[in-house]
Amino acid sequence: xxxxxxxxxxxxxxxxxxxxxxxxxxxxxxxxxxxxxxxxxxxxxxxxxxxxxxxxxxxxxxxxxxxxxxxxxxxxxxxxxxxxxxxxxxxxxxxxxxxxxxxxxxxxxxxxxxxxxxxxxxxxxxxxxxxxxxxxxxxxxxxxxxxxxxxxxxxxxxxxxxxxxxxxxxxxxxxxxxxxxxxxxxxxxxxxxxxxxxxxxxxxxx
Amino acid sequence: xxxxxxxxxxxxxxxxxxxxxxxxxxxxxxxxxxxxxxxxxxxxxxxxxxxxxxxxxxxxxxxxxxxxxxxxxxxxxxxxxxxxxxxxxxxxxxxxxxxxxxxxxxxxxxxxxxxxxxxxxxxxxxxxxxxxxxxxxxxxxxxxxxxxxxxxxxxxxxxxxxxxxxxxxxxxxxxxxxxxxxxxxxxxxxxxxxxxxxxxxxxxxx
Numbered sequence: 433x434x435x436x437x438x439x440x441x442x443x444x445x446x447x448x449x450x451x452x453x454x455x456x457x458x459x460x461x462x463x464x465x466x467x468x469x470x471x472x473x474x475x476x477x478x479x480x481x482x483x484x485x486x487x488x489x490x491x492x493x494x495x496x497x498x499x500x501x502x503x504x505x506x507x508x509x510x511x512x513x514x515x516x517x518x519x520x521x522x523x524x525x526x527x528x529x530x531x532x533x534x535x536x537x538x539x540x541x542x543x544x545x546x547x548x549x550x551x552x553x554x555x556x557x558x559x560x561x562x563x564x565x566x567x568x569x570x571x572x573x574x575x576x577x578x579x580x581x582x583x584x585x586x587x588x589x590x591x592x593x594x595x596x597x598x599x600x601x602x603x604x605x606x607x608x609x610x611x612x613x614x615x616x617x618x619x620x621x622x623x624x625x626x627x628x629x630x631x632x633x634x635x636x637x638x
Numbered sequence: 639x640x641x642x643x644x645x646x647x648x649x650x651x652x653x654x655x656x657x658x659x660x661x662x663x664x665x666x667x668x669x670x671x672x673x674x675x676x677x678x679x680x681x682x683x684x685x686x687x688x689x690x691x692x693x694x695x696x697x698x699x700x701x702x703x704x705x706x707x708x709x710x711x712x713x714x715x716x717x718x719x720x721x722x723x724x725x726x727x728x729x730x731x732x733x734x735x736x737x738x739x740x741x742x743x744x745x746x747x748x749x750x751x752x753x754x755x756x757x758x759x760x761x762x763x764x765x766x767x768x769x770x771x772x773x774x775x776x777x778x779x780x781x782x783x784x785x786x787x788x789x790x791x792x793x794x795x796x797x798x799x800x801x802x803x804x805x806x807x808x809x810x811x812x813x814x815x816x817x818x819x820x821x822x823x824x825x826x827x828x829x830x831x832x833x834x835x836x837x838x839x840x841x842x843x844x
Contacts, residue, residue: 559840585841591834592827599825599833609825615815616822619805621798627805628797634765635791 437465437524438618439546440531441539442610444554445584447566449600453554454533456607465523467532470496473511486516504534504541515542529614536587543593550617552610553594557601559584643671643730644824645752646737647745650760651790653772655806659760660739662813671729673738676702679717692722710740710747721748735820742793749799756823758816759800763807765790 444450458466470486472493481487488496493512496502505514515532523530532542542549556562562584566577591597596613600606621628650656664672676692678699687693694702699718702708711720721738729736738748748755762768768790772783797803802819806812827834 555837559837559844581841581844585838585844588834588838588841591837592831594827596822596825597827597830597834609821612818613822613825616802616819619802619815619819621800621803624803625798628794628803631761631765631797632791632794635787635794638765638787638791 437526437528437530438614438623439520439524439542439549440464440529440614441542441549441551442531442533442554443536443539443551443587443594444598444600445556445562445587446580447562447569447584448554448556449565449603449606450533450554452603453598453600453606453610454531456603457531457610463529465519465528465530467515467520467523467530469513469534470502470516471511471513473513503532503545504538506538506541536590540590540593548623550596550614551594552596552598552613553591554598554600554606555591557599561601643732643734643736644820644829645726645730645748645755646670646735646820647748647755647757648737648739648760649742649745649757649793649800650804650806651762651768651793652786653768653775654760654762655771655809655812656739656760658809659804659806659812659816660737662809663737663816669735671725671734671736673721673726673729673736675719675740676708676722677717677719679719709738709751710744712744742796746796746799754829756802756820757800758802758804758819759797760804760806760812761797763805 442450442454454466458464468482468484468486470488470493472488472490475481475485475487479485490512493514496514496516497505501517502514503517503520505512507513515534515538520530520532534542539551543551556565563577563581566572566580572580595617598606598610598613617623648656648660660672664670674688674690674692676694676699678694678696681687681691681693685691685693696718699720702720702722703711707723708720709723709726711718721740721744726736726738740748745757749757762771769783769787772778772786778786801823804812804816804819823829
């Protein structure tokens, strides 16, 4: 309603289908832009700078921290990961909805700084289904699956901090729901306070 | 997500198109039920008991107040108007979304008692358009139009208490938006706390 885009944060259990969901959303490139994280870790085989991540040195990362150039950043196993601010703010100003796929702690950091960010938590319809999907990938051993489930348990405690719970049963339905939720979130009074103010002023001037 | 219906409260400026919107929604009778108010005023010509209102005596109304039989009620120019509780609760239990078209004060009373009620405020895109619609009706004199605009000014101060602001520019788009907003509202953590609890328990038991 404001002509401005929104900041959409997508988190959820490992195995919930976030990656496929994000791919489906950004296929509509007139509406959505994907924020790419910056990291100090080395690219793995097949990874391209600017696609999976922006790969930088620790010095470059440190400099960006000092310039207040991140929306959020965190250290993880000796490396840094962060969301560069300039790209996100530029795309939002252009009217694009910017998607950030990040984990729960980062998401809550974003919400603190940008209360208008729209936080979505993606989950399968049940834990049984979650297990089935993790096993079905065929790429994980039992230890890795158990680690992911333990992590899901921790994450589930923070689900209530999100704006919307997105149940991913069928991926196409899930995508439609996310789009509905974004439209709805943009129509909450907090996010269209400019429009309300305009109406109030017009009524005042009568 | 819970199988239960929701309580949908629709308010908005006189001339915003609430009546047409409600008619379009309740056309889907598998999903929506319309709550009919009870009043002590006499039926006007053409009004039928149980359609526009349930018409009752002051004694009957008083008795229902004593039995705690109203979701909300108020006096207006010597008569009482109220929302009977039993019908609303019965329909919600059946899984229907129950629509209440009521004015702002009643809506906020409902929200106090039923924090999960979904409050929608309907408005035209601008005050100019609102005036145009009120004049276009051709049934109102200038005094009556000015009274409605004055009332709109008062109501606009409480718009931020609603869950969603619904801009009625095109009625079909407006109806679609309302349905999206209801789906979204049902997916907020407060309204699907049962589902979150279930996931947490399942993860706990692993």
